[in-house]
Amino acid sequence: MTTYRLQVNGKPHAVDTDPDTPLLYVLRNDLALNGAKFGCGLGQCGSCTVIMDGKPVMSCLVPVSAVGTRAVRTVEALGDARMPGVLQQAFIDEQAAQCGYCIAGMIMQASALLEKNTAPTDAQIRAHMSPNLCRCGTHMRILRAVRRAADRLAAGGKR
Amino acid sequence: MSVDPGRRRLLAAGGALTLSFAMPAWPAQGELPKSLDKTPWLDAWIRIDASETVTVFTGKVELGQGIKTALLQVVADELRIAPARLRLVTADTARTPDEGMTAGSNSMKDSGAALRHAAGQVRGRLQALAAARLQAPAAGLALKDGVFIAPGGGRASFGELVTGQELHVRATPAAAPPAPGPRTAIGRSLPRVDIPAKVTGGAAYVQDLRLPGMVHARVVRPPSRSAMLIEVDAAAVMRLPGVLQVVRDGRFLAVIAEGEYRAVKAAALLARGARWETPATLPVYPSVKALVMAQPAEPTTILERGARAGQGTQLTATFTRPFQLHASIGPSCAIAQLVDKRYTVWTHSQGVFPLRSALAELLAAEEDAIRCIHVEGAGCYGHNGADDVAADAALLARAFPGRPVRVQWMREDEHGWEPFGAAMVAQVAATLGADGRIADWQYDVFTPSHNTRPGKAGNLLPATHLARPFTPPKPAPSPQPEGSGDRNAIPYYRLPNARVTHHFQPTSVLRTSAMRGLGAYCNVFAIESFMDELARAAKVDPVAFRLRHLDDPRAVEVAKLAAAKFGWDAYRRTARRGRGFAFARYKNLASYCALAVEVEVARETGLVRVTRVSGAVDCGEIVNPDGVRNQIEGGIVQSASWTLLEQVRFDAARVLTVDWAAYPILRFGQVPDKIEVHLIDRPGQPFLGTGEAAQGPAAAAIANAVFDACGLRLRDLPLDRARMRKAS
Numbered sequence: 001m002t003t004y005r006l007q008v009n010g011k012p013h014a015v016d017t018d019p020d021t022p023l024l025y026v027l028r029n030d031l032a033l034n035g036a037k038f039g040c041g042l043g044q045c046g047s048c049t050v051i052m053d054g055k056p057v058m059s060c061l062v063p064v065s066a067v068g069t070r071a072v073r074t075v076e077a078l079g080d081a082r083m084p085g086v087l088q089q090a091f092i093d094e095q096a097a098q099c100g101y102c103i104a105g106m107i108m109q110a111s112a113l114l115e116k117n118t119a120p121t122d123a124q125i126r127a128h129m130s131p132n133l134c135r136c137g138t139h140m141r142i143l144r145a146v147r148r149a150a151d152r153l154a155a156g157g158k159r
Numbered sequence: 160m161s162v163d164p165g166r167r168r169l170l171a172a173g174g175a176l177t178l179s180f181a182m183p184a185w186p187a188q189g190e191l192p193k194s195l196d197k198t199p200w201l202d203a204w205i206r207i208d209a210s211e212t213v214t215v216f217t218g219k220v221e222l223g224q225g226i227k228t229a230l231l232q233v234v235a236d237e238l239r240i241a242p243a244r245l246r247l248v249t250a251d252t253a254r255t256p257d258e259g260m261t262a263g264s265n266s267m268k269d270s271g272a273a274l275r276h277a278a279g280q281v282r283g284r285l286q287a288l289a290a291a292r293l294q295a296p297a298a299g300l301a302l303k304d305g306v307f308i309a310p311g312g313g314r315a316s317f318g319e320l321v322t323g324q325e326l327h328v329r330a331t332p333a334a335a336p337p338a339p340g341p342r343t344a345i346g347r348s349l350p351r352v353d354i355p356a357k358v359t360g361g362a363a364y365v366q367d368l369r370l371p372g373m374v375h376a377r378v379v380r381p382p383s384r385s386a387m388l389i390e391v392d393a394a395a396v397m398r399l400p401g402v403l404q405v406v407r408d409g410r411f412l413a414v415i416a417e418g419e420y421r422a423v424k425a426a427a428l429l430a431r432g433a434r435w436e437t438p439a440t441l442p443v444y445p446s447v448k449a450l451v452m453a454q455p456a457e458p459t460t461i462l463e464r465g466a467r468a469g470q471g472t473q474l475t476a477t478f479t480r481p482f483q484l485h486a487s488i489g490p491s492c493a494i495a496q497l498v499d500k501r502y503t504v505w506t507h508s509q510g511v512f513p514l515r516s517a518l519a520e521l522l523a524a525e526e527d528a529i530r531c532i533h534v535e536g537a538g539c540y541g542h543n544g545a546d547d548v549a550a551d552a553a554l555l556a557r558a559f560p561g562r563p564v565r566v567q568w569m570r571e572d573e574h575g576w577e578p579f580g581a582a583m584v585a586q587v588a589a590t591l592g593a594d595g596r597i598a599d600w601q602y603d604v605f606t607p608s609h610n611t612r613p614g615k616a617g618n619l620l621p622a623t624h625l626a627r628p629f630t631p632p633k634p635a636p637s638p639q640p641e642g643s644g645d646r647n648a649i650p651y652y653r654l655p656n657a658r659v660t661h662h663f664q665p666t667s668v669l670r671t672s673a674m675r676g677l678g679a680y681c682n683v684f685a686i687e688s689f690m691d692e693l694a695r696a697a698k699v700d701p702v703a704f705r706l707r708h709l710d711d712p713r714a715v716e717v718a719k720l721a722a723a724k725f726g727w728d729a730y731r732r733t734a735r736r737g738r739g740f741a742f743a744r745y746k747n748l749a750s751y752c753a754l755a756v757e758v759e760v761a762r763e764t765g766l767v768r769v770t771r772v773s774g775a776v777d778c779g780e781i782v783n784p785d786g787v788r789n790q791i792e793g794g795i796v797q798s799a800s801w802t803l804l805e806q807v808r809f810d811a812a813r814v815l816t817v818d819w820a821a822y823p824i825l826r827f828g829q830v831p832d833k834i835e836v837h838l839i840d841r842p843g844q845p846f847l848g849t850g851e852a853a854q855g856p857a858a859a860a861i862a863n864a865v866f867d868a869c870g871l872r873l874r875d876l877p878l879d880r881a882r883m884r885k886a887s
Contacts, residue, residue, distance in 0.1 A: 001400075017418075017420075018400075018420065018421070020420075020424075021420045022420065025419055025420040028419075029369075029418070029419050029420075032369060033360060034360045034361065034362055034363065034364075034367040035359075035360030037364075037366065037489060037537075038366065038489070038490065038567065039488055039489060039490070039570070040570040040818065040819060041423075041569060041570055042570060042818055042819070042820075044570075044818060044819040044820060045488060045819055047488060047489065074360065075358070075359065075360045076359065076360040078359075079359060080359050080360075080361075081355035081356055081359045081361055084355065084358065084359060088358045088359055091354070091358045092350065092354055092355060092358060095348075095350060095351060095354060095785055095789060097223070097351075097354050097357050097358065098223035098224065098225075098538055098789060098790075098793050099222065099223030099488070099489075099535070099536075099537050099538030100223060100353070100354065100357030100358070100363065101364065101487075101488050101489040101536075101537035101538065102488050102537075103357055103358055104357075104358070104360055107358060126827045126828055126830075127827075127828070129827045130826050130827045130828050132827070133488060133819065133824060133826065134488065135486055135487060135488040135537070135538055135540075135797070135824065136223055136488075136538045136793045136797065137792065137793035137794065137795065137796025137797040137799075137800070137825075138789070138792075138793055138796075139796055139825075139827055139830040140792055140796070140830065140831070140833075140834050141789070141792070142827075143827070143830075
């Protein structure tokens with residue numbers, strides 16, 4: 001066991017764990033954050049997507065010892081059920097979930113795009129979202145939700 | 160239909176003044192809805208406490224299909240209160256009615272109808288209680304927000320009226336017509352109650368449960384179906400930090416640890432140190448057709464009408480579907496705990512009561528000593544690993560009593576060991592008469608079981624791996640009209656001479672079970688592809704050819720609507736693109752669904768992409784229009800994925816498609832530009848369910864569009880790039 005000092009959702013955390021533990025397990029089990037999900041453990045599906053230093057990463061592939069001082073953000077950073085963030089609200093408005101297991105990863109993947117590009121084209125959204133899998137076939141709604149959030153942000157909405 | 164005077168009075172008394180229901184839509188007079196007949200006590204379904212909390216109980220479960228929201232809408236309208244006033248408890252063997260499986264698109268038909276009926280009776284009962292309390296005629300009472308108000312101003316709330324056993328009465332058939340009352344919540348696209356938690360990281364899934372003292376386990380599956388475990392090095396694993404116990408029973412092998420990733424690492428070491436004998440026992444065939452046709456079958460003729468007509472143009476074709484995966488995005492998970500000889504199991508099973516029966520047999524425990532509580536998992540689309548992982552957890556809880564044991568499968572467990580969607584072969588022969596109509600039709604479908612769900616311990620994967628293994632019970636086909644492998648094998652068209660045979664195969668090369676739509680997916684693919692071939696042979700537009708053979712006006716309306724919204728008649732084909740059409744009524748008794756699809760085909764790469772879809776659906780009375788659209792859109796996209804990409808591959812030793820690279824599914828780059836779903840609402844008609852209606856039509860419409868675009872008729876699923884290039 002080693003103690004790791006992590007910056008997660010704007011707060012410092014100290015975690016005692018094995019160095020090879022993937023960030024995903026630390027977020028879920030040590031920090032009790034539900035958003036990032038175990039989907040494959042292979043970096044193939046995106047259910048575990050979080051943002052690390054502004055970039056979307058699959059947290060199932062990142063050992064906690066490799067995180068260092070980089071700021072980690074999960075879907076919990078964007079808002080909660082009472083005060084959802086713009087992207088979360090857009091997913092609610094479009095009812096862009098069926099089982100919803102992939103959705104927190106989808107939202108973080110989309111968030112990484114909108115933080116860099118406030119006016120993405122539909123083609124850019126599709127290309128950017130490609131690493132993430134959805135099995136329920138909610139793709140059309142997810143694309144609409146990201147579009148809606150982008151438009152809302154472009155109109156001056158707060159992230 | 161006639162309305163008897165007593166019934167009319169009751170309707171008026173309940174404030175339902177609309178008597179315009181046109182057709183007998185619900186259980187026959189004198190009968191209760193099926194679920195309510197099984198559990199007839201009103202307070203089994205609806206309870207009210209002194210704090211005015213109204214709690215609704217259902218034996219069905221949320222699978223991401225939106226059932227919780229829709230059921231709340233139904234009850235809210237019957238009780239004349241806002242849906243937000245209601246709490247809902249879903250399947251729990253200790254708390255809710257037993258409604259069997261949440262499957263077959265039956266939840267609105269079963270639980271929706273039962274709750275509508277029960278809630279109507281609860282309202283009637285409360286009204287009588289209010290009348291007595293307020294000393295006013297029942298008919299004169301107004302009901303608003305859970306409060307009865309007498310003309311003189313006296314008030315009695317639900318919570319005041321229910322102080323004891325007032326609702327512990329049996330539902331009665333006669334006094335509760337399913338009258339269309341005021342539609343306040345029903346018919347509205349109420350936002351789903353489960354979505355806010357799902358988009359904000361709330362605790363939404365069984366995977367998110369963290370119970371006090373919980374430990375983590377992983378199961379090491381055999382390297383192949385028939386592998387025998389010779390030796391394990393448990394001592395090495397026990398030396399790892401955090402490891403609490405290695406469990407071995409026959410070839411069921413698992414490790415329990417403090418900390419989830421420590422369990423994962425320990426399982427990896429356990430797997431590396433295990434010695435297996437791995438005989439190559441899987442039969443390998445050159446094609447799906449060869450594989451399926453080599454299995455022994457028990458034929459049943461499910462339709463025999465007229466004779467063979469013989470005169471005209473003969474057409475024949477064979478269609479195949481490979482084994483396919485449910486492929487849940489979240490691997491199956493369960494938590495079990497054994498305390499004082501009583502088991503509690505948190506599970507995303509589709510049927511907590513049948514699971515409990517199977518676990519009781521597996522654990523040699525009384526059913527009363529086992530409580531199965533449903534907690535949502537990732538979408539399952541049928542019988543996936545949910546029940547198996549619950550059995551894993553229960554076996555490990557037995558080996559490690561006291562603390563909750565959480566088991567989540569790894570990706571390769573889910574892809575490799577879930578029960579697959581069954582391989583199928585459909586052979587069809589028809590004669591096209593000189594009048595351009597189908598003169599005779601012969602259809603034979605060959606397939607193993609589409610339902611090996613629990614009920615018995617032998618249906619649970621780990622039970623078959625124990626030192627004293629349970630044997631899977633011999634599967635049996637479900638009878639028509641719903642059918643299983645023969646679901647939708649009988650065309651919904653006017654066919655004066657027809658013979659349809661279901662060649663049920665009691666054994667399967669690989670374990671198979673229910674996957675969204677069961678046989679309907681491939682049967683509709685085959686029938687609707689063949690209808691296209693017949694239409695072309697008859698030189699008739701494919702939509703017109705179908706309409707020529709359809710009698711049911713609701714089917715005709717759905718087909719015409721989908722075609723019109725697509726712009727079928729005005730369609731102009733452009734380079735690489737083509738259009739296809741398909742229709743089915745799911746199970747021939749549930750929802751009507753017609754789809755018109757455009758695809759783009761790149762013959763040089765073999766890539767097929769659906770560009771747009773116009774769909775029309777009639778699912779009876781619509782409770783939540785957006786919920787129906789979401790299900791149909793999802794069904795279309797998922798079916799497109801099955802149809803264009805998906806097949807399980809295996810060699811003589813093992814299943815090879817154990818991750819998303821080997822078993823790709825549709826990604827954002829391949830999804831359509833546009834999907835429109837148009838709904839036909841039928842207030843007063845029974846709920847028909849929607850979850851599985853689009854699977855078959857989507858497959859056939861895509862295949863028909865591929866033919867239209869490039870002249871290739873592909874009859875073997877999937878229509879993937881390799882197959883497209885080979886056919887080119």
